[in-house]
Structure formats: C-alpha cells, structure tokens
Amino acid sequence: MLTKKLKLNSSKSKLFFVTIEDSKFLVLDLPSYKKMYISVRPFVSIFKEKGVLILKLKKKNREEDFEKYVEFFTRWLRNAEKPFKKQLVLKGLGFKADVSEDKKKLELKLGFSAIISLPIPTHEVKVTVNKNTLSLEGFDPAAVGNFATKIKSLKFPDVYKGKGFWGKNEIRVLKEIKKT
Numbered sequence: 373m374l375t376k377k378l379k380l381n382s383s384k385s386k387l388f389f390v391t392i393e394d395s396k397f398l399v400l401d402l403p404s405y406k407k408m409y410i411s412v413r414p415f416v417s418i419f420k421e422k423g424v425l426i427l428k429l430k431k432k433n434r435e436e437d438f439e440k441y442v443e444f445f446t447r448w449l450r451n452a453e454k455p456f457k458k459q460l461v462l463k464g465l466g467f468k469a470d471v472s473e474d475k476k477k478l479e480l481k482l483g484f485s486a487i488i489s490l491p492i493p494t495h496e497v498k499v500t501v502n503k504n505t506l507s508l509e510g511f512d513p514a515a516v517g518n519f520a521t522k523i524k525s526l527k528f529p530d531v532y533k534g535k536g537f538w539g540k541n542e543i544r545v546l547k548e549i550k551k552t
Contacts, residue, residue: 377427400452497519
C-alpha cells in the first residue's frame with residue numbers, strides 16, 4: 373500500500389475534517405487568514421501525526437491517481453502556508469507613502485492638493501513601506517492583487533518621465549520628450 377508523508381511548516385495552523393453530503397474535506401485554519409478547504413478523494417485516507425500529514429492509498433488499482441493527487445496536495449499545502457507577495461515602487465520627486473500608526477490606513481502623497489488615505493484590508497493584506505517601495509503580503513492572491521491595482525490606479529506611470537507606481541520588475545518604454 374502506498375504511503376506519503378508531508379511535513380507541515382506552520383505549527384500554528386489547525387487541520388480538521390468536514391463531511392458534506394458524502395464528500396470529505398480537509399480544512400486548514402491558518403491564524404493569519406480564513407479557512408482553506410481541499411476535497412479528499414475517496415481512494416485516499418489522510419491523518420495527522422506530530423506535525424506530519426500521512427496520505428495512504430485505500431484501493432490498490434488507483435496508484436497513478438494517488439501520485440497525481442499527492443502532487444496536487446503538496447502544491448496546495450505549500451501555497452497555503454506561504455504568503456503571496458507583491459511589491460510596488462513609487463517613482464517621482466516629492467511622492468511619498470506611509471502606513472498610519474494603527475496600520476489600518478495607507479497614506480499617500482502623490483502631488484495632489486491633499487494626502488490620499490486608503491483603508492487597508494487588514495484581514496487579507498499586510499502593507500509595509502520601505503523608502504518608496506510598498507510591499508503587499510497576504511494569503512489570498514486575489515485580495516493582494518486587487519489592493520495593488522487600487523493603489524496603482526491612483527497614479528499610473530507618466531509616459532514621458534515615468535512618475536507614478538511601478539511594479540517591482542516592471543519594464544516600460546518611455547516616450548521621448550518633445551523637442552521644439
């Protein structure tokens with residue numbers, strides 16, 4: 373009988389099983405994020421022992437399906453335990469970004485008449501500012517990406533000088549400044 377052992381990286385996360393209408397689900401409850409679910413196939417049994425998940429094959433004729441499921445499960449578990457990161461760079465003279473003291477608002481000085489204050493979705497995204505680089509981190513890639521897009525929409529890069537929000541490794545071709 374095939375058996376695979378997977379080590380759990382975060383000891384703070386809780387694992388438990390839920391059965392809904394003849395379907396079994398493994399629930400991973402992360403302390404910094406909401407619960408994540410994965411369905412357990414009928415030919416696989418899963419149990420936890422001292423920080424290690426053990427997957428066993430129940431039916432002997434499903435070895436190939438078991439290998440595919442174990443590969444899928446390890447990728448899911450790895451992505452569930454590490455946060456998704458996105459970095460934005462603010463280019464331009466006088467442009468500044470800062471996080472408020474209570475870490476609930478992102479304050480941006482972008483050359484407008486007033487300081488722009490954006491509420492940070494604190495349950496999904498963690499924001500840190502180092503000089504003019506914003507680092508967005510979270511376990512939900514959609515929430516991190518949506519918040520990054522919201523920030524970038526405030527000041528798109530200028531086509532001539534490149535002032536505005538850029539992705540960390542983003543490459544753009546700037547237009548030549550008009551000569552008279």
